[in-house]
Amino acid sequence: MTTKFTTRSFVALVLLALLGVAFWTLAAGYTPDAELNRTAAYYAENTARETGAQNIVTAIIVTYRGLDTLGEVTVLFLTAAIVALVLGQSKAPRGGSGSGFLPSGELLQTGTKMLLPIIMLFGAYVFVNGHLTPGGGFQGGAILASGILLLLLAEPKRRFGHALISRVESVSGLVYVLIGIAGIVLAGGFLDNRILPLGTFGALLSAGAIPLIYTLIGLKVGAEFSSILESLEETEDA
Amino acid sequence: MTGPFALIGALIVLAGAAFLFLGGLGLYRMPDSYTRIQAGTKATTLGTLLVLAGAAFLMPGWWIKLMLILLFLMFTNPLSSQVLARAAHRAGIRPAPETRADALADDQGDAS
Amino acid sequence: MVETILIAAAALVALAFVLAMLRFLRGPHAVDRVIGFDVLTIISITGIVLVALVEGRAIYLDVALVYALLSFLGVIVAARYLEGGEE
Amino acid sequence: MTLLAPLAAAGFGLAMIGAALMALRARSTAVAVLAAGLVSLFASVLFLILAAPDVAMTEAAIGSGLTTFLFFYVLGRIRREGYDDD
Numbered sequence: 001m002t003t004k005f006t007t008r009s010f011v012a013l014v015l016l017a018l019l020g021v022a023f024w025t026l027a028a029g030y031t032p033d034a035e036l037n038r039t040a041a042y043y044a045e046n047t048a049r050e051t052g053a054q055n056i057v058t059a060i061i062v063t064y065r066g067l068d069t070l071g072e073v074t075v076l077f078l079t080a081a082i083v084a085l086v087l088g089q090s091k092a093p094r095g096g097s098g099s100g101f102l103p104s105g106e107l108l109q110t111g112t113k114m115l116l117p118i119i120m121l122f123g124a125y126v127f128v129n130g131h132l133t134p135g136g137g138f139q140g141g142a143i144l145a146s147g148i149l150l151l152l153l154a155e156p157k158r159r160f161g162h163a164l165i166s167r168v169e170s171v172s173g174l175v176y177v178l179i180g181i182a183g184i185v186l187a188g189g190f191l192d193n194r195i196l197p198l199g200t201f202g203a204l205l206s207a208g209a210i211p212l213i214y215t216l217i218g219l220k221v222g223a224e225f226s227s228i229l230e231s232l233e234e235t236e237d238a
Numbered sequence: 239m240t241g242p243f244a245l246i247g248a249l250i251v252l253a254g255a256a257f258l259f260l261g262g263l264g265l266y267r268m269p270d271s272y273t274r275i276q277a278g279t280k281a282t283t284l285g286t287l288l289v290l291a292g293a294a295f296l297m298p299g300w301w302i303k304l305m306l307i308l309l310f311l312m313f314t315n316p317l318s319s320q321v322l323a324r325a326a327h328r329a330g331i332r333p334a335p336e337t338r339a340d341a342l343a344d345d346q347g348d349a350s
Numbered sequence: 351m352v353e354t355i356l357i358a359a360a361a362l363v364a365l366a367f368v369l370a371m372l373r374f375l376r377g378p379h380a381v382d383r384v385i386g387f388d389v390l391t392i393i394s395i396t397g398i399v400l401v402a403l404v405e406g407r408a409i410y411l412d413v414a415l416v417y418a419l420l421s422f423l424g425v426i427v428a429a430r431y432l433e434g435g436e437e
Numbered sequence: 438m439t440l441l442a443p444l445a446a447a448g449f450g451l452a453m454i455g456a457a458l459m460a461l462r463a464r465s466t467a468v469a470v471l472a473a474g475l476v477s478l479f480a481s482v483l484f485l486i487l488a489a490p491d492v493a494m495t496e497a498a499i500g501s502g503l504t505t506f507l508f509f510y511v512l513g514r515i516r517r518e519g520y521d522d523d
Contacts, residue, residue: 105320133409149510248359255363255396258362279385283392297408318422322381387471397445423502
């Protein structure tokens with residue numbers, strides 16, 4: 001036992017030393033780039049002119065790499081669907097209390113009623129302002145889902161509509177793809193944001209379709225996370 | 239970071255940082271969970287509010303966002319500390335021996 | 351003058367951070383660690399505001415708002431889990 | 438002022454390592470989840486100090502926020518099913 005342990009720890013030590021040497025050579029040979037590489041320089045110079053977005057990161061995510069974003073949203077959708085599928089098939093505990101949590105206090109319920117609109121509004125602010133300030137659809141959607149989580153925590157017995165959430169998710173996903181196809185027809189390519197006027201630089205309604213697309217992504221991500229939480233919460237009903 | 243109120247703002251920020259430090263000290267030194275909740279939420283909330291107010295003096299153009307953070311913290315921090323204290327009570331944590339009264343246990347009519 | 355005071359404030363905040371981190375590492379019960387988590391997020395909000403002041407960029411404050419939301423929800427989720435008893 | 442950012446970055450990096458070790462060594466699952474959330478939290482402040490607010494916000498909202506919440510939710514559900522089976 002002890003000999004085995006020492007050989008194992010010796011191997012671990014050698015591996016750690018090798019890893020340390022590798023990282024040290026990387027860190028020692030590091031020199032910061034004097035200038036941006038060609039792709040980054042192109043984005044830095046042309047983003048504001050071509051898309052009208054103040055936040056370059058958002059412009060890259062939504063327009064230049066829009067197809068990747070569609071793929072990410074699809075991955076999230078698959079995750080939510082698989083969670084619902086797996087949990088829906090699991091053995092339903094009979095007479096379960098509906099949640100692993102004890103009933104909550106009155107202060108938390110009252111506070112939730114006051115805070116939920118503020119949280120939802122803040123999530124909407126994050127994804128609508130994605131082209132001006134940091135943040136965007138994914139972060140805003142996560143904040144929306146956090147609001148739903150607060151509701152579920154405050155009132156564990158509460159049941160709310162599957163129908164609304166799944167409908168929001170389907171409609172926003174469909175409109176997202178339709179806007180992408182409209183980009184092919186009306187402008188330069190799939191998910192081109194210039195189907196709407198670019199507007200004045202830095203205003204809320206500017207940068208073409210970017211605020212619209214990010215709103216749809218936010219709603220879709222929020223609905224997907226909420227449906228994951230919901231299926232964790234109440235699959236014993238199924 | 240200039241303006242007529244820059245020095246006042248910096249002093250308010252310093253006062254807030256001092257309250258944060260006291261909160262951290264209390265969090266480290268207090269004997270049981272309930273007193274740690276007192277130190278860890280009340281003092282740090284006041285400290286953060288003071289830092290935000292001082293930042294509003296230093297950068298007058300930011301006051302809307304700072305005010306939003308301030309209001310949000312004022313709503314949420316007392317709520318989370320209450321839920322936390324309740325959780326500590328339900329988890330059955332014994333208060334320090336110096337504690338005299340346990341109003342929640344008296345209300346529920348059982349000595350958990 | 352203003353910068354000196356701000357550096358002193360940052361040093362105090364860093365000390366508070368170290369103390370809260372120690373409480374998180376030591377905390378005898380899980381509830382103590384949740385309190386440490388709460389205090390660490392609140393101190394991080396202050397740190398973000400200080401970074402925003404030094405860099406002079408107001409957009410960093412959006413991240414501070416997300417943090418305020420997170421500290422609240424994280425503490426409530428953890429507390430609601432722990433009040434059922436830790437196994 | 439120029440020295441402040443590297444110092445803060447180094448401090449948050451050390452705190453990340455401490456929280457990560459804590460997450461590995463913790464005996465209770467809930468504490469490990471909390472420590473893992475703390476790692477994401479410090480990483481997000483580190484991103485902010487390195488002037489990447491977009492990444493910081495994503496890390497805070499999804500890495501530190503929703504992941505931790507989902508972990509606690511799943512833990513609660515596991516506990517519920519365990520109680521019902523016995």
